[in-house]
Amino acid sequence: RQADLQLRLDQPCVSLDGQTVALQLNADLKSEEDSLERQGVAGIGLFRTEALFMSYSQFPTEQQQERFYRQILQQAGTKPVVIRTLDVGGDKPLPYLPLREDNPFLGWRGVRLTLDHPELFLGQLRALIKADQGLGNLQIMVPMVSQLDEIRQCRRLLAQAVQELSEELKVPVRRPPLGIMVEVPAAVFQLSNWRSELDFVSVGSNDLTQYLLAVDRNNAQVGEQYDAFHPAVVSALDMVARQAGSLRFGLCGELASEVPGALLLLALGYRHLSMNANALGVVHYLVRHLDLSTLGPLRLALLSANDGAAVRALLTDCLQQGQ
């Protein structure tokens, strides 16, 4: 059955009512070029760079990073690749950057850490932009943003990297699109004030769930409370969709990799879903068998559900009706 579903990736990902849904891949160091060649896959929606940094015993040089990023961008052919800047801290330690904090998830992680080390951040931005020369499919995404000023600092560093490289390489250098992860609740509430500074946003439902519910995503003791279908998460996801305006918005957390999660997102208006490779076939199948224009009542029902079980039940019922 999986093989059957995968084969359909050769078709464009268009719903019964003719709406295109961009299905993207969450990728890491493994080679995913096979799935990317398929027509129904729109590119890489999340490339985490932590594994690259973890594979060295000290910060990789600009040149080492450039070589690696270029390989990824080339593998994707003409399809866009969203590469996320370094997101260490929290549950992702770097052996050569020991952090000792009482509350690492609320501490020095993601953009907070990289903005405190602009030389590292600038090095990563320069490596990314150089890797994109002559290709033009790079997009840059920043994790853990909670303040407008962080976006502004990132924009300044990106402009600096573009200017430095234009001078050094003596050719005009393309400024890649810049986006952020919406994974700290503050970003959900501030999106309408931030969107003019951004080219796109992508919800990180793994962290957004953790921070909205105050439940550690890796603690089995509270595993049952960690629920991306909690009504507060559903409401936050809906707020993002309503506040985005004309800004491109999508989601790249685990939620898009489960069929009920993908249906939830489609009902809330999401048209960019980034997921694990093994979910692509089945979500592609789902989109091609749905009339997205009829999901308005499902959205309203989801928004008035009182708990995660009720949200799941609504989604499961809808999926069963379609069979």
Ligand code: PEP
């Ligand atoms: C997320 O938080 O949802 C996400 C995609 O990023 P990560 O899992 O790497 O924190």
Ligand code: MG
């Ligand atoms: Mg995250």
